Amino acid sequence: xxxxxxxxxxxxxxxxxxxxxxxxxxxxxxxxxxxxxxxxxxxxxxxxxxxxxxxxxxxxxxxxxxxxxxxxxxxxxxxxxxxxxxxxxxxxxxxxxxxxxxxxxxxxxxxxxxxxxxxxxxxxxxxxxxxxxxxxxxxxxxxxxxxxxxxxxxxxxxxxxxxxxxxxxxxxxxxxxxxxxxxxxxxxxxxxxxxxxxxxxxxxxxxxxxxxxxxxxxxxxxxxxxxxxxxxxxxxxxxxxxxxxxxxxxxxxxxxxxxxxxxxxxxxxxxxxxxxxxxxxxxxxxxxxxxx
Amino acid sequence: xxxxxxxxxxxxxxxxxxxxxxxxxxxxxxxxxxxxxxxxxxxxxxxxxxxxxxxxxxxxxxxxxxxxxxxxxxxxxxxxxxxxxxxxxxxxxxxxxxxxxxxxxxxxxxxxxxxxxxxxxxxxxxxxxxxxxxxxxxxxxxxxxxxxxxxxxxxxxxxxxxxxxxxxxxxxxxxxxxxxxxxxxxxxxxxxxxxxxxxxxxxxxxxxxxxxxxxxxxxxxxxxxxxxxxxxxxxxxxxxxxxxxxxxxxxxxxxxxxxxxxxxxxxxxxxxxxxxxxxxxxxxxxxxxxxxxxxxxxxxxxxxxxxxxxxxxxxxxxxxxxxxxxxxxxxxxxxxxxxxxxxxxxxxxxxxxxxxxxxxxxxxxxxxxxxxxxxxxxxxxxxxxxxxxxxxxxxxxxxxxxxxxxx
Numbered sequence: 001x002x003x004x005x006x007x008x009x010x011x012x013x014x015x016x017x018x019x020x021x022x023x024x025x026x027x028x029x030x031x032x033x034x035x036x037x038x039x040x041x042x043x044x045x046x047x048x049x050x051x052x053x054x055x056x057x058x059x060x061x062x063x064x065x066x067x068x069x070x071x072x073x074x075x076x077x078x079x080x081x082x083x084x085x086x087x088x089x090x091x092x093x094x095x096x097x098x099x100x101x102x103x104x105x106x107x108x109x110x111x112x113x114x115x116x117x118x119x120x121x122x123x124x125x126x127x128x129x130x131x132x133x134x135x136x137x138x139x140x141x142x143x144x145x146x147x148x149x150x151x152x153x154x155x156x157x158x159x160x161x162x163x164x165x166x167x168x169x170x171x172x173x174x175x176x177x178x179x180x181x182x183x184x185x186x187x188x189x190x191x192x193x194x195x196x197x198x199x200x201x202x203x204x205x206x207x208x209x210x211x212x213x214x215x216x217x218x219x220x221x222x223x224x225x226x227x228x229x230x231x232x233x234x235x236x237x238x239x240x241x242x243x244x245x246x247x248x249x250x251x252x253x254x255x256x257x258x259x260x261x262x263x264x265x266x267x268x269x270x271x272x273x274x275x276x277x278x279x280x281x282x283x284x285x286x287x288x289x290x291x292x
Numbered sequence: 293x294x295x296x297x298x299x300x301x302x303x304x305x306x307x308x309x310x311x312x313x314x315x316x317x318x319x320x321x322x323x324x325x326x327x328x329x330x331x332x333x334x335x336x337x338x339x340x341x342x343x344x345x346x347x348x349x350x351x352x353x354x355x356x357x358x359x360x361x362x363x364x365x366x367x368x369x370x371x372x373x374x375x376x377x378x379x380x381x382x383x384x385x386x387x388x389x390x391x392x393x394x395x396x397x398x399x400x401x402x403x404x405x406x407x408x409x410x411x412x413x414x415x416x417x418x419x420x421x422x423x424x425x426x427x428x429x430x431x432x433x434x435x436x437x438x439x440x441x442x443x444x445x446x447x448x449x450x451x452x453x454x455x456x457x458x459x460x461x462x463x464x465x466x467x468x469x470x471x472x473x474x475x476x477x478x479x480x481x482x483x484x485x486x487x488x489x490x491x492x493x494x495x496x497x498x499x500x501x502x503x504x505x506x507x508x509x510x511x512x513x514x515x516x517x518x519x520x521x522x523x524x525x526x527x528x529x530x531x532x533x534x535x536x537x538x539x540x541x542x543x544x545x546x547x548x549x550x551x552x553x554x555x556x557x558x559x560x561x562x563x564x565x566x567x568x569x570x571x572x573x574x575x576x577x578x579x580x581x582x583x584x585x586x587x588x589x590x591x592x593x594x595x596x597x598x599x600x601x602x603x604x605x606x607x608x609x610x611x612x613x614x615x616x617x618x619x620x621x622x623x624x625x626x627x628x629x630x631x632x633x634x635x636x637x638x639x640x641x642x643x644x645x646x647x648x649x650x651x652x653x654x655x656x657x658x659x660x661x662x663x664x665x666x667x668x669x670x671x672x673x674x675x676x677x678x679x680x681x682x683x684x685x686x687x688x689x690x691x692x693x694x695x696x697x698x699x
Binding site for chain 2: 142
């Protein structure tokens with residue numbers, strides 16, 4: 001394979017990685033602060049994709065319907081997530097993890113069926129929005145514009161979230177609660193409210209991921225489980241609860257997939273899992289996580 | 293008194309027997325239709341097939357039925373599960389006393405029902421399950437197929453690719469399960485007969501339902517293959533096309549595959565985002581076929597059901613085939629009907645169709661052409677189709693008896 005091919009493959013890997021990062025970061029954030037592994041994360045991502053499709057369809061006469069969907073769909077998913085947290089999750093924080101998994105797993109099935117009820121079981125195509133449709137051609141290199149856009153989104157989100165955590169009051173409060181919940185509570189922070197806020201933020205990311213991926217593939221049933229498994233690989237490799245871990249984990253995952261299929265195409269499906277197994281054996285708390 | 297009694301009695305008796313006879317004559321011929329009727333697959337395959345079947349039943353009944361008796365279809369959902377399929381087949385045979393069973397798109401379900409049909413000695417005609425094994429390795433007296441199969445697909449595509457391109461370096465892209473790998477084998481076996489030094493220079497095996505095609509597309513585009521043989525189907529065709537358009541893939545790469553010309557996938561695309569120039573196959577490209585049955589059927593199907601005819605006309609064709617077989621047999625006795633079905637020639641929308649005796653496979657042709665858009669068709673479709681003679685497309689009777697002997 002020539003240099004040109006390798007560079008394109010590298011870009012493919014980065015773009016895959018950045019897409020996964022946007023979704024995995026929400027999962028990691030929720031676990032880091034709430035100590036809850038939200039199994040329904042994939043279902044919320046799927047909801048974001050379907051909302052993107054629905055909003056784009058409703059507003060298709062308006063120009064820029066995708067961009068409107070990009071604004072509203074994650075917001076709707078976040079509000080939906082907030083109501084889940086307020087009504088359901090709140091009651092089980094102190095229970096053992098198994099109860100949390102059962103609840104969030106049940107949510108996968110419920111959300112999945114609601115989506116089927118509302119939108120049917122067909123494949124729903126969302127057109128790639130102007131001005132990002134079509135290929136970007138430069139000196140003989142061809143790469144889709146929309147994928148380049150996604151590559152940019154990853155670092156923007158990473159830097160934005162990092163700045164939020166470091167420089168804003170909310171970020172400091174979140175970090176305090178993550179570090180020591182009892183002390184933060186004793187000092188007067190409304191832990192309950194922050195939990196809801198963090199959960200909503202995590203769901204917002206899931207919805208964002210779904211909205212951004214909809215033009216790339218389509219909104220279809222089953223997309224929740226596929227992405228959930230990939231997110232698990234990312235957070236295991238990167239370290240649960242770590243922002244930079246999610247970023248690095250996604251990057252490695254994208255690279256491994258893109259170059260794995262170059263070297264061993266028949267094992268393509270297995271690469272992500274092999275990576276996860278290696279990390280679990282050598283460094284079980286993930287690359288950027290802390291040993292418990 | 294005796295005479296009067298006996299006279300009236302005889303009249304009454306004859307009237308009674310006459311009306312009994314009449315009721316017998318009008319008793320419907322029931323048949324079972326088992327298919328996936330729910331979910332995404334159901335919407336694409338099962339629902340249109342049932343619509344076609346109901347259309348056939350109405351046409352036949354309006355014209356007087358079969359041997360004076362009306363046809364009655366009883367439909368059941370197999371939910372894509374072999375256990376469910378076998379269970380509803382059992383209900384249909386034992387409780388509803390159906391004369392035959394037909395349907396199914398899932399080869400796994402079809403094999404389960406086929407095994408049951410063999411047990412109870414009732415004919416089963418699969419209309420959409422495509423695995424060659426159903427009438428090949430696992431075929432028997434009680435199973436039939438009025439549709440194409442995987443061998444014919446792959447050989448037809450190979451034939452067209454050899455005629456139009458003839459490239460020696462082949463790149464394989466397929467879903468990573470039995471169907472994908474079997475397609476590669478059947479395609480390369482047929483292609484290397486026509487282009488002897490052809491070889492596989494690269495292969496990719498994404499999982500069924502893969503979402504991110506970017507690394508696959510970029511790898512294919514940087515390879516030096518002459519063309520790509522792609523056995524992706526259904527939703528994967530749609531999502532791959534969407535992703536590939538943004539790479540300018542279809543302007544740069546020669547791409548072929550059995551499911552790339554099918555109405556089921558292409559009717560979901562629009563005239564901007566479609567696999568332009570791809571060599572794809574179709575079971576029933578009604579816009580390319582000109583015979584009285586097809587011309588009438590296509591328009592009627594679209595108008596009455598609101599759906600487009602594709603693989604779904606297998607069910608319609610099967611009902612008419614069974615009508616002819618029952619009329620030829622003079623009744624619904626399963627063994628006589630099966631004898632009549634063997635080597636039966638029917639006038640179908642796809643042309644004259646023969647149901648071969650040795651494996652009960654119909655010689656259904658498979659059209660392969662390049663995908664284009666035109667003004668008169670609302671969605672992208674194939675054109676300039678190449679047809680492989682079915683006698684070469686399907687395995688010969690010798691090959692069938694050989695593979696069955698190996699079981």
